[in-house]
Amino acid sequence: MRMQDGTALQATSDTAVRARWIALIALIVVYTLNFVDRQILSILKEPIAAELHLSDTQLGLLGGFAFALFYSVLAIPAAWLADRTSRTWVIAGGLLLWSGFTGMSGLASGFALLFVARMGVGVGEAGGVAPAYSLIADYFPPGLQARALALYSFGIPVGSAAGVLFGGLVAHAVNWRFAFLVLGAVGIVLVPAFLLTVRDPPRRASSATRAPLALHAVARLAARKPTFWLLAFGCGSSSLVAYGLMYWLPTFLARSLGMDLVARSELLAAVILIGGVIGMGGGGWLADRLGARSKRGYARVPAVAFLASAPLFALAILAVTPAQTFALLLVPYALALVWLGPVLAAVQHLAPAASRSTMSALFLLVNNLIGLGVGPYLFGWLSDLLKPAYGAESIKVAFLIGLGFYVIAAVLLWFASRHIERDWVD
Numbered sequence: 001m002r003m004q005d006g007t008a009l010q011a012t013s014d015t016a017v018r019a020r021w022i023a024l025i026a027l028i029v030v031y032t033l034n035f036v037d038r039q040i041l042s043i044l045k046e047p048i049a050a051e052l053h054l055s056d057t058q059l060g061l062l063g064g065f066a067f068a069l070f071y072s073v074l075a076i077p078a079a080w081l082a083d084r085t086s087r088t089w090v091i092a093g094g095l096l097l098w099s100g101f102t103g104m105s106g107l108a109s110g111f112a113l114l115f116v117a118r119m120g121v122g123v124g125e126a127g128g129v130a131p132a133y134s135l136i137a138d139y140f141p142p143g144l145q146a147r148a149l150a151l152y153s154f155g156i157p158v159g160s161a162a163g164v165l166f167g168g169l170v171a172h173a174v175n176w177r178f179a180f181l182v183l184g185a186v187g188i189v190l191v192p193a194f195l196l197t198v199r200d201p202p203r204r205a206s207s208a209t210r211a212p213l214a215l216h217a218v219a220r221l222a223a224r225k226p227t228f229w230l231l232a233f234g235c236g237s238s239s240l241v242a243y244g245l246m247y248w249l250p251t252f253l254a255r256s257l258g259m260d261l262v263a264r265s266e267l268l269a270a271v272i273l274i275g276g277v278i279g280m281g282g283g284g285w286l287a288d289r290l291g292a293r294s295k296r297g298y299a300r301v302p303a304v305a306f307l308a309s310a311p312l313f314a315l316a317i318l319a320v321t322p323a324q325t326f327a328l329l330l331v332p333y334a335l336a337l338v339w340l341g342p343v344l345a346a347v348q349h350l351a352p353a354a355s356r357s358t359m360s361a362l363f364l365l366v367n368n369l370i371g372l373g374v375g376p377y378l379f380g381w382l383s384d385l386l387k388p389a390y391g392a393e394s395i396k397v398a399f400l401i402g403l404g405f406y407v408i409a410a411v412l413l414w415f416a417s418r419h420i421e422r423d424w425v426d
Contacts, residue, residue: 019199020139024148026197027132028155030095033187034128035159037102037121038067040167040183042247043265044176046254048114051176056251056395058111060380063247066115068372071122072365075130076215079361082131083212083354088198090127096191098124103184106177130360137348137356138201142426143288145348146298150284150341157276157337160246161269168265203353212354221351222362227416227423228350231299231343232366234412237405238306239371242336244379244402245313246272248395251383255392257322267322271329279305279334284341291342295424296417298346302339303413309335310406317399336406339413349424378402 041048045059054062082090101120108114132152140148170179213221222228246268253264283301290297309332316328344360351359382398390397 023139023198023201024136024151026194027091027135028152028158030091030128030190030194031132031152031155032159032162033095033183033190034098034125035156036163036166037098037183037187038125038163039160039246040163040179041105041118043164043167043250043261043268044171044179045247045251046261047171047176052108052110052114054111056380056383057377058380060247060377062111062115062118063380064243064376064378065373066118067122067125068368069122070119071126072368072373074123074126075361075364075368076358078127079130079134079357080215082127082134082357086200087131087135087357088195088200090131091198092191092195094124094127095187095194096124098122098128099184099187099190100124101184102187103181106180106184130357130364133344133348133360134203134357135198135201137353138203143292146288146291146341146345147284149344149348150280153280153284153337153340153344154277156340157272157280160276161273164250164272165265165269168261172261213352213358215358218351218355218358219362221355222359225350225423226419227299227346228359228363229366230412230416230419231346232363233370234306234409234416235302235339235343235363236367236370237412238302238336238339238409239367240375240378241313241402241405241409242375243371244375245399247376248379248383248399252317252395252399253322253325256396257320257325259322263322267326271326271333275330275333276337279337280340282334283338284345286338287342287345291345295346295421298342299413299417299420301342303410303417305335305338306406306413307410308332310403313403313406314400317396343413346420346424349426352425375402 041063045063048054049059078090078094098121101117101124104120105114105117108117133149136148136152137145166183167176167179170176170182249268250264253259253267254261259267283305287298287301290301312328312332312335316325316332319325319328347360347363348356379395379398379402382401383395386394386397
């Protein structure tokens with residue numbers, strides 16, 4: 001009997017482990033599509049601008065503010081709903097919505113309609129990320145959470161690379177509108193498969209409370225924790241540069257290095273995929289190892305990475321050939337994404353387990369309003385401002401100015417490490 005009980009226990013454990021990894025893979029697939037739909041606009045800017053007659057400032061608004069406003073703000077009620085209902089249904093509803101608006105982007109006849117469609121993508125994607133963080137925190141034990149969240153974050157480089165490559169190749173072979181229409185259809189088809197694959201697991205008990213806190217209570221909790229603000233504004237500063245660079249690098253490659261649409265799609269896809277996977281995977285692994293000794297590692301690892309990435313990005317931007325640019329972009333791009341596993345794991349432990357989606361959404365509100373909302377627009381505005389003096393090189397000069405935000409990010413993350421152990425909730 002004892003042996004049979006042991007066998008049954010092992011079978012149950014194996015089933016739980018298998019379900020955990022299947023759910024993570026499904027979440028990664030959805031997150032990948034999230035970034036395909038989000039980043040494809042970066043590579044399609046030039047053909048869109050040529051057809052719709054858009055300035056760099058308008059392109060910056062499409063890539064930043066149009067998406068970020070609703071994405072960041074509506075993530076909070078979506079997370080509140082996810083903390084009280086099924087997180088999987090919230091994610092599936094968001095996937096359906098953002099895929100529909102992605103398809104609509106391909107039908108836009110001018111700036112205003114494309115702006116509305118990109119806002120709609122932001123509305124849908126608002127329900128996708130914070131609930132996924134919470135699901136992963138419940139599926140995986142604390143010692144694996146940073147690595148699991150880093151693996152989940154692979155959706156960023158994989159999706160961004162796929163969006164850049166797919167968008168460039170399809171726009172070259174057909175047109176930019178067809179790329180949006182295909183992606184919208186793929187997302188809609190994926191919704192039922194996701195619902196059949198991912199179950200909402202029981203939420204982990206917390207020493208503080210078992211019931212989800214009200215939104216205002218989570219906001220007060222965050223407001224009292226210096227770690228929250230330092231992580232949010234630090235990562236927001238880094239995201240400002242990261243989103244701005246990724247959105248405008250295709251333009252830089254076209255104007256400064258004379259690369260055609262397919263060539264710059266291939267170069268950026270390789271940089272994003274290789275650098276992103278190495279940076280996120282390494283950051284999650286290193287933070288789990290250092291975090292086992294001291295929680296300060298969850299903030300200090302990305303702080304060092306941000307500080308190192310600024311001068312290395314400058315070298316890549318000043319390169320004069322595509323081969324040099326590719327080689328020099330890999331390391332700083334990897335360093336720029338080291339923060340995702342460590343910081344996202346830390347944010348999960350700034351609130352009781354039942355309120356993690358809401359805490360994540362508050363973090364994402366600050367991070368994305370700064371990163372997504374300001375980054376692409378700031379670089380586009382600077383590019384237009386600098387054009388009289390620098391001409392086609394104006395976007396390069398804008399990049400060099402913006403890299404200073406990585407230094408700000410490093411300082412804020414280092415200060416966060418001094419408070420994180422006191423603010424941590426197991």
